Amino acid sequence: xxxxxxxxxxxxxxxxxxxxxxxxxxxxxxxxxxxxxxxxxxxxxxxxxxxxxxxxxxxxxxxxxxxxxxxxxxxxxxxxxxxxxxxxxxxxxxxxxxxxxxxxxxxxxxxxxxxxxxxxxxxxxxxxxxxxxxxxxxxxxxxxxxxxxxxxxxxxxxxxxxxxxxxx
Amino acid sequence: xxxxxxxxxxxxxxxxxxxxxxxxxxxxxxxxxxxxxxxxxxxxxxxxxxxxxxxxxxxxxxxxxxxxxxxxxxxxxxxxxxxxxxxxxxxxxxxxxxxxxxxxxxxxxxxxxxxxxxxxxxxxxxxxxxxxxxxxxxxxxxxxxxxxxxxxxxxxxxxxxxxxxxxxxxxxxxxxxxxxxxxxxxxxxxxxxxxx
Numbered sequence: 001x002x003x004x005x006x007x008x009x010x011x012x013x014x015x016x017x018x019x020x021x022x023x024x025x026x027x028x029x030x031x032x033x034x035x036x037x038x039x040x041x042x043x044x045x046x047x048x049x050x051x052x053x054x055x056x057x058x059x060x061x062x063x064x065x066x067x068x069x070x071x072x073x074x075x076x077x078x079x080x081x082x083x084x085x086x087x088x089x090x091x092x093x094x095x096x097x098x099x100x101x102x103x104x105x106x107x108x109x110x111x112x113x114x115x116x117x118x119x120x121x122x123x124x125x126x127x128x129x130x131x132x133x134x135x136x137x138x139x140x141x142x143x144x145x146x147x148x149x150x151x152x153x154x155x156x157x158x159x160x161x162x163x164x165x166x167x168x
Numbered sequence: 169x170x171x172x173x174x175x176x177x178x179x180x181x182x183x184x185x186x187x188x189x190x191x192x193x194x195x196x197x198x199x200x201x202x203x204x205x206x207x208x209x210x211x212x213x214x215x216x217x218x219x220x221x222x223x224x225x226x227x228x229x230x231x232x233x234x235x236x237x238x239x240x241x242x243x244x245x246x247x248x249x250x251x252x253x254x255x256x257x258x259x260x261x262x263x264x265x266x267x268x269x270x271x272x273x274x275x276x277x278x279x280x281x282x283x284x285x286x287x288x289x290x291x292x293x294x295x296x297x298x299x300x301x302x303x304x305x306x307x308x309x310x311x312x313x314x315x316x317x318x319x320x321x322x323x324x325x326x327x328x329x330x331x332x333x334x335x336x337x338x339x340x341x342x343x344x345x346x347x348x349x350x351x352x353x354x355x356x357x358x359x360x361x362x363x364x
Contacts, residue, residue: 054202057201103325132280152309166336168336
């Protein structure tokens with residue numbers, strides 16, 4: 001699996017270049033032209049990144065999560081994994097760091113390690129994606145997008161718990 | 169909605185620092201966040217430039233259009249709003265394929281291109297269109313077949329079977345993607361009724 005995915009990116013580039021040559025596209029010029037589009041994208045991204053990073057960091061460093069944890073111990077999942085379920089939609093890098101921490105403590109092949117892997121792998125960081133994608137094109141009214149994203153995260157986490165019970 | 173959430177994050181965050189009385193950490197957090205945001209954005213930059221360049225070759229040579237023709241039957245059902253042969257389809261198709269194979273840093277530029285091209289056919293420029301929300305529903309639900317980052321992390325921590333979680337991940341991500349699409353459909357239908 002590891003080999004497949006590390007093989008895939010270079011292969012993709014190879015196919016694109018090869019096909020471009022066959023179709024007589026001025027590949028280098030077109031490449032430069034396309035790469036230039038990134039300036040504009042990066043510029044429009046920064047304000048959204050700034051806003052969200054500030055909000056998320058304040059919330060996380062404020063230690064509210066550990067306070068909430070004491071009220072959530074009734075849930076039918078190992079309590080070590082609960083912070084991940086709370087943070088998964090908000091900050092992907094935090095849950096990734098947390099998963100590493102759990103791997104270190106319990107090992108990746110333990111029940112907790114597996115559950116952490118599946119939770120991390122089964123859904124994406126809703127808040128980050130919405131800010132990034134809508135921010136880049138200046139959409140202000142996002143309608144029901146957030147509700148849909150958060151609902152999907154909830155289902156993803158429930159499904160992860162079920163999947164780990166089913167498969168292992 | 170996003171405005172409310174952002175406001176809540178900041179207010180709750182700052183108040184919880186006040187309760188603990190740790191003002192130096194609060195100031196440090198604010199300062200560090202700005203630098204953090206800058207680093208995150210800059211980290212995206214090189215890969216984004218690379219993939220936008222490659223992508224441009226793929227679209228000039230017609231490869232991208234071929235790809236989207238392949239996925240058209242499925243995509244046209246998910247995105248009934250987009251006119252046939254619109255270039256949005258090719259960007260959406262590449263984003264979904266990159267996500268499926270766990271190529272996160274290729275998926276993001278494709279996704280942003282898709283949003284840009286969806287914006288050109290959007291009637292109200294400050295409001296999310298139905299197709300945009302459907303597209304983001306697929307992205308936020310984390311559709312993937314090979315979770316590359318997690319497999320490599322597991323390997324790093326000495327897992328004996330780093331790929332054993334793949335099927336569980338596919339099961340969970342399928343559940344969340346289907347849930348997202350169903351809820352998205354429900355809201356879209358509701359909105360349609362309101363407009364009539």
